[in-house]
Amino acid sequence: MKIEIKFMTRRTLALMITSKGKVLVKAPKNTPEKYIISFVESKSSWIQKKIANFSQSQESLINLELENLDIVKQKKIAKNLVSEKIEYWSQKMQLDYKNVRLSSARTRWGSCTHENTISINWRLSLLPLELLDYVIIHELAHIKEKNHSSKFWNIVDKYCADFKILRKRLKSFGQILQVI
Numbered sequence: 626m627k628i629e630i631k632f633m634t635r636r637t638l639a640l641m642i643t644s645k646g647k648v649l650v651k652a653p654k655n656t657p658e659k660y661i662i663s664f665v666e667s668k669s670s671w672i673q674k675k676i677a678n679f680s681q682s683q684e685s686l687i688n689l690e691l692e693n694l695d696i697v698k699q700k701k702i703a704k705n706l707v708s709e710k711i712e713y714w715s716q717k718m719q720l721d722y723k724n725v726r727l728s729s730a731r732t733r734w735g736s737c738t739h740e741n742t743i744s745i746n747w748r749l750s751l752l753p754l755e756l757l758d759y760v761i762i763h764e765l766a767h768i769k770e771k772n773h774s775s776k777f778w779n780i781v782d783k784y785c786a787d788f789k790i791l792r793k794r795l796k797s798f799g800q801i802l803q804v805i
């Protein structure tokens with residue numbers, strides 16, 4: 626197994642698999658190599674699973690060229706993109722949200738509160754745009770249905786017929802929430 630280690634200004638260790646099947650560890654500066662190796666070893670079954678999945682998937686983190694990402698700039702791009710898209714879809718679906726905010730959540734791409742405040746993860750702005758459309762349509766549909774019932778999916782389906790495929794693609798990008 627080939628392991629590449631990048632020392633950077635960060636607080637935690639992060640593990641990712643590149644499209645070439647290499648294991649990349651992002652580590653805080655001055656982390657002892659021994660510690661990194663035992664960390665990688667403790668994740669070996671996860672790594673093997675990911676390598677298998679990644680070789681099947683054409684989309685991987687490496688294609689996104691995240692190394693030189695300017696997060697402040699990207700969040701501004703995300704903010705504009707999200708407000709433009711949510712305006713468009715809210716009119717088209719005729720569903721009014723109370724508020725929209727940009728989120729940095731580590732576990733979800735979007736959410737909709739009981740008061741209809743919608744949060745959209747800024748990291749979506751790094752992915753193919755149809756995924757952002759899907760998440761916005763999904764969260765707007767929650768204004769009407771606060772659950773994932775068949776009624777809910779019928780609303781989504783009406784505006785996003787590919788939602789099943791898009792959901793799967795979005796899942797394949799889940800790692801982004803952890804590493805950026």
Ligand SMILES: [Zn+2]
Binds near residue numbers: 767772
């Ligand atoms: Zn939902």
